[in-house]
Amino acid sequence: MLSRILWMLWSLLFVTARRTQLRAVRPESLPRHVAVVPDGNRRWAQARGRLTADGHDAGCRAVELTVRLSREWGIRVLTVFVFSLENFGRPKAWPPLHSLSHSPSPDNIFTLFLNSLNLKAEVDYLMAMIERLIRDNLDEYARNGIRLHVIGDASRQPASLQSTAREAEETTRSNSELHLILAICYSGQWDILQACRQLAGEVHQGSSLLRAEDIDEALLAGKLATSVVGTEVACPDLIIRTSGEQRLSNFLMWQSAYSELYFTDTLWPDFGEEDYLQALSSFQGRERRFGTRTASEALSVAEKAV
Amino acid sequence: MVRAASYEAGARDSVNHHQSTLNTGHALQLQRILRELPSRWSWHVALTANPRRPRIRFLPPPTPTARSSSSAAEFLPLSRRWLRLPLLTPQDPKTEKPEEMVTTGVLASLQNFLRKCLIAVLSYGPMPKHIAFIMDGNRRYAKFRTIQQGTGHRVGFSALIASLLYCYEMGVKYTTVYAFSIDNFKRDPSEVQSLMQLMEEKINELLENRSVINKLNCKINFWGNLELLCEPVRLAAEKLMASTAGNTGLVFSVCMPYNSTSEIVNAVNGLCKERREMLQREHTGDCNGHAANNGVHSEISVADLDRHMYSAGCPDPDIVIRTSGETRLSNFLLWQTTFSHLQNPDPLWPEFSFRHLVWAILQYQRAYPYIEQYRELAKKQL
Numbered sequence: 055m056l057s058r059i060l061w062m063l064w065s066l067l068f069v070t071a072r073r074t075q076l077r078a079v080r081p082e083s084l085p086r087h088v089a090v091v092p093d094g095n096r097r098w099a100q101a102r103g104r105l106t107a108d109g110h111d112a113g114c115r116a117v118e119l120t121v122r123l124s125r126e127w128g129i130r131v132l133t134v135f136v137f138s139l140e141n142f143g144r145p146k147a148w149p150p151l152h153s154l155s156h157s158p159s160p161d162n163i164f165t166l167f168l169n170s171l172n173l174k175a176e177v178d179y180l181m182a183m184i185e186r187l188i189r190d191n192l193d194e195y196a197r198n199g200i201r202l203h204v205i206g207d208a209s210r211q212p213a214s215l216q217s218t219a220r221e222a223e224e225t226t227r228s229n230s231e232l233h234l235i236l237a238i239c240y241s242g243q244w245d246i247l248q249a250c251r252q253l254a255g256e257v258h259q260g261s262s263l264l265r266a267e268d269i270d271e272a273l274l275a276g277k278l279a280t281s282v283v284g285t286e287v288a289c290p291d292l293i294i295r296t297s298g299e300q301r302l303s304n305f306l307m308w309q310s311a312y313s314e315l316y317f318t319d320t321l322w323p324d325f326g327e328e329d330y331l332q333a334l335s336s337f338q339g340r341e342r343r344f345g346t347r348t349a350s351e352a353l354s355v356a357e358k359a360v
Numbered sequence: 361m362v363r364a365a366s367y368e369a370g371a372r373d374s375v376n377h378h379q380s381t382l383n384t385g386h387a388l389q390l391q392r393i394l395r396e397l398p399s400r401w402s403w404h405v406a407l408t409a410n411p412r413r414p415r416i417r418f419l420p421p422p423t424p425t426a427r428s429s430s431s432a433a434e435f436l437p438l439s440r441r442w443l444r445l446p447l448l449t450p451q452d453p454k455t456e457k458p459e460e461m462v463t464t465g466v467l468a469s470l471q472n473f474l475r476k477c478l479i480a481v482l483s484y485g486p487m488p489k490h491i492a493f494i495m496d497g498n499r500r501y502a503k504f505r506t507i508q509q510g511t512g513h514r515v516g517f518s519a520l521i522a523s524l525l526y527c528y529e530m531g532v533k534y535t536t537v538y539a540f541s542i543d544n545f546k547r548d549p550s551e552v553q554s555l556m557q558l559m560e561e562k563i564n565e566l567l568e569n570r571s572v573i574n575k576l577n578c579k580i581n582f583w584g585n586l587e588l589l590c591e592p593v594r595l596a597a598e599k600l601m602a603s604t605a606g607n608t609g610l611v612f613s614v615c616m617p618y619n620s621t622s623e624i625v626n627a628v629n630g631l632c633k634e635r636r637e638m639l640q641r642e643h644t645g646d647c648n649g650h651a652a653n654n655g656v657h658s659e660i661s662v663a664d665l666d667r668h669m670y671s672a673g674c675p676d677p678d679i680v681i682r683t684s685g686e687t688r689l690s691n692f693l694l695w696q697t698t699f700s701h702l703q704n705p706d707p708l709w710p711e712f713s714f715r716h717l718v719w720a721i722l723q724y725q726r727a728y729p730y731i732e733q734y735r736e737l738a739k740k741q742l
Contacts, residue, residue: 061439140738243662243698250628251660257632258639266632271621274628304698304738311621311691315702345690346545
């Protein structure tokens, strides 16, 4: 009886805390471009003694939730780092030292065995899963005004994924409420390299059109993969990285020059509305100066530039 | 414009002085506390810069004699009062009492011994080879100590030298600091001018007193677009680079004025020019230049761009420390920090001391196995 009363009091407290948190995020100063590094699917699965595939599926659902929330709250661009070029050769041995707190408790020994199998199988599964994610949600995106872009090294993506992505981009071309960028087989260094190769090609072919000395930041930024959404919102305002890793890992290298970074210990499948709100309120509490003395000075400099 | 506080004043004056800077609900509480303290104890109370976690810190009472605001020695935090080298802050030796110097000597040697023990313990784990610092918080330090902004930057410089010496003791061979960004030119011209004067003064001091450099066998690099600097600073920087180019010990890189995006554009420019010259030489060499043209662009690799970066020859940073709790990179070493451990300690840059550095290295050692695995794999992929 007493425990029931205590439980009711606790949930009441929790609900009021949530409400105050929801009120704390100001809708007028939300970031225009949010980038997410969804890390921790495998650790989540291991902590629950399930297959890694289940972890990735749960991660998919978290991605869908994040897309829906971003659209509801009026964020213009959402970039999700679905698959990195470095993920092609992920380590077999797991877990790393510092995540020993997430100790695995498998249902049976076969789960452990299956989890340590061939990496290529996992990569293939991931690619099929991403394709399924795009296909299943295409109708929803087309209805809700979400425009899909897929960026990354097309030569490393399987052919079926490439065709699905192109179809999805065609279908959602006219939407403009939320730009969803899926970074598949993407890496920041690759992005800069491909921009560099394009510019080098232009310098060589049309020697009268472009000289090497004319290459400047704006020109290079225009050749990057994220410029599909336009140069104004190409750079993320907020980058969220889950599962406690404090690194950038080659994600949006050029574009993250002035982004606010938010690191959280939550694993990606557990990333929900509360965590997203926390990230946004943390973003709103920061003073972005862009090299000047105060935020107001930064705004005035930006206005003068425009 | 913030005036320097006069140190003969008692608590009431410091309260009045702080009134302009503290206008939150905490101010009334603080005023009450300060009025109750005896007037001979002029405790200076300040709020930290971080709005997310405001804390009240009691600073030590200042020395009773009034000194000019240009000497930074009395604004150093307690942990760094030992750093009164004549190189950095001119000081009148007559004001030191003999017994003070004896006690300082005993305490200093004990501190040295403890520090060496701690470094020996740390060395059992993996030690970083390259640490990068983003020195954020000098102006906030000056504001909350109610001193001039230029002095805040000077105290920041002493913190820099201290950190450099600690890194040398720990065996960290490469140190990089973000001294001045190209975006900082948009600031108030007087502040930019004072920063340039400070840099010129310190570079010239280093050029004249070679003792510190020779002791560390230090090679100093200046990374950045040096053409944007004014003439005397640029010449002094180039002279210092040339004179220390042959040293083989500690490598100290100062990024000024630096932007990572302009570094990448610079590297792309250099690469395009190099390719063009290579192609022209091949074209004059044989007549099959047309075939060579098409294949050359796909051959551009990460290693090619690495060669043209300012940091060619230096390994990537293992740790990037940005003080004052801000979590951004602000266009610093974007290309090179792919696998660096990013840390954002709360203390402002002038407060960054040995214990913060030890804690930073401990956190790095905790995350080291994971980062190393990914670093090895990434090298195979790209």
